[in-house]
Amino acid sequence: MGMQFAEELNIRYLEAYGDSQLIVNQVRGEYEVRNEDLIPYYSAVLEQARKFEGFFIGYIPRAQNTYADALASLATSLALPPGAETIIPVTGRELYYSKLPTGDRSDEATSEEACATTIEFEPRDWRFPYIDYVVYGNLPDDSKEAAAIKRKALRFYYDAVSQTLYRKSHDGVLLQCLSRKEAKEAIKEAHDGICGAHQPGTKLGDRLRRIGYY
Template identity: 35%
Template sequence: MSPQRQILPYFFQLSELCSNNVAEYQALIIGLQMAINMEITALEVYGDSKLIINQLLTEYEVRKDDLVPYFRLATQLLQKFEAVTLEHVPRKENQMADALTNLASSMTLGKDEATDVPVCQRWVIPLVNEMSLDDTNAISVLPVDAEEWRQPLIDYLEHGKLLDDLRRRSEIRRRAPRFLYYKGTLYRRSFE
């Protein structure tokens, strides 16, 4: 919403299932990226997720590993604004969010009227790995132990390579669907 109270509707759809907290972070990140692209310098963010607002205000610690990349990206994006305020608005008091959520079904337009609502299908997590928001380059080198439990999984996910030991082969095949190897990092899939 602009300072003149003009509402800029934007709809996006996540292409994969995720937790409510991940969806909230993704919505925030997309909104921040839009504000940066519009060259907005001062921003007021109202969110109904107490967890995420308080994590960004550093009142809460980010304890779930799957939220850390989103927290980091959101924090980097927030630093691009001259002035930012973050405020938690409980869901029951957030009529504007409810109205926007139900915009498609509640909008009444005349026969000859039309409105444009940009639609986007995206998933923010690849941006965390692809995007470098600062000018520093960091390289982290860790020696890999040949007996490290992750290496056979990485070899299988990246190259389809399996060990000679039949018991370990079946174990790797059984465990592999629970992991994702993306851009040099092994991620564990979770129910969230």
């Protein structure tokens, strides 16, 4: 449901975390999904992940996620005084949509196909630590990495409206920061697309900067 809400908010690059190492590794394709009750949820997650331009999921131990854990505990412990009344709006939401097998395919075959469905998850987007620091003031736990991000962040600018990270070039031009997937497309475009002849590495990098990419 969190992924669905992110899609409705027009989030293009989503970084998600879960405190169940089993579930996270199943979604990443590192563990096989054997529980038949989980297969529909697993398939729904993969289908939802494809709707984002970039999606990363990682494991975070519950002990390191105390704030979210406290909110969850608070929600279950809140109670109204005796005799008090309140209105609680409830929104219906489908977690997944079951799909009936077509033709003569059995449920078992459908489950096997669902487990075989894979999606290539990106490594953690290199832009996220800079966005976390510029927007929220959050830094990595590693002191060396945190110091490097604080030093380099002075060259970055985040546009909250377009949800785009830019890097300021030496001449003051803002260069759009690309994900690994976007970078591959930009390199292909600059190397043999509308930009003309095939370019060697140094010249290709200069051409990409002139197009407006970092």
